[in-house]
Amino acid sequence: MKTVIACTVNGDAHEVLADSRDTLLELLRDRLGLTGTKEGCSNGNCGACTVLVDGEPVNACIVLAAEIGDAEVVTVEGIAPGGKLHPVQQALVEHGGTQCGFCTPGIVVAAKALLDRVARPSAQEIRHALAGNLCRCTGYDKIVEAVAAASLAPRS
């Protein structure tokens, strides 16, 4: 059924004609053109679609767009405003924590959520926080090293 969805994404208010069946992921990618968020498994297992809803990381593929209401959604596009990389992104570049890059937006969003809560997470905490983000390229070590390095970077 066609329905109008009002939402705030990366600080911008939108009103879009959508389908009641749209997931948040479909709203972001297909209706708003925010294709930074990726679709991997579509069932909550891979984390490629991770975005923040009121600061909490969620799998956008298993959240309905209609559920969002007045919550604040932040996608990977909202994490590097004006093209200035977030420390997590900079560290992923420097530590080789991204290869094909498909998992990277989800990793960036989940890692940012972690660093927003825990200033200096241990390797164990980083691995636990990123357990819902699958990467078939890097073997994870470099991602964990990058997030640890980002936690030490000066924050603006």
Place this chain on the structure above:
Amino acid sequence: MKDFTYAAPTTTDEAAAALAASGARALAGGTDLIVQMREGRRAVGHVVDLKRVPELTAIAVAADGSLRFGAAASVAALAAHATVAAKFPAMIEAGRMIGSWQIQSRASLGGNICNASPSADAVPALMALGATAELTGKGGRRSLALDALILGPGKTALVPGEILAAIRVPAPDARSAAKYVRFTPRREMDIAVVGAGAWLRLAEDGSVAEARIALAAVGPTPLRATAAEKRLMGEKPTAALLAEAGRLAAADARPISDTRGSADYRRALVKVLAARALAGCCAQLGQRIEVP
């Protein structure tokens, strides 16, 4: 996905009324429901989102120390509640085993219960803690023990127009403790091959005054290990006693063989995990007991 309408009522009564329509289904975190709808495993004509109903997401610890929380409260919200995390650690640990951080941001314990999967992680922990379910619908409110609410895989005692409103957990005391443990090949993002929850209350002399053991993934519903519970009564916990309780719990289990493990393997796991869950309770009560 089949077409559906969506509603987000703001009172419990409105939500229950909306759920009385045929084809209507409650939505809490959606981490089971949306996946099932997208995969065509469940056809829903009307989705009723419970998260806008304040009662269904409220979390409150009463003056007597007992806990009542809305069925749609997320695991993340429960874990972030300092008193709940401190006083009901076994429930939070079990909730923290559900999927990933992303899943826990949405997943509710009401959903874990109502999805009625035999392997649901929070259910044995809640059963061990003696939790009761508060249901509400046209006929008014009623309370059910979790084992009376969960009838079989995907089946509950809820009637159309009835929702699980809240879960009540009795207050812990200085001589009680609970623990949930599970076995999965991968630590996170995996489904329990077997899970075991235990709760013990000791008498003043250190003997077991009350015991509850609940098992996941070894029957069509989460099961109480009643023979094991009886064996513990009146006895002082020792390694031998916990090992025997583990053996009795394995006999209480009714596992099947599937891709995650054979029935024999599951029984062997129950023996070990039930004893470990009990040892975990004893450790919290100041008694270290080594079990395999």
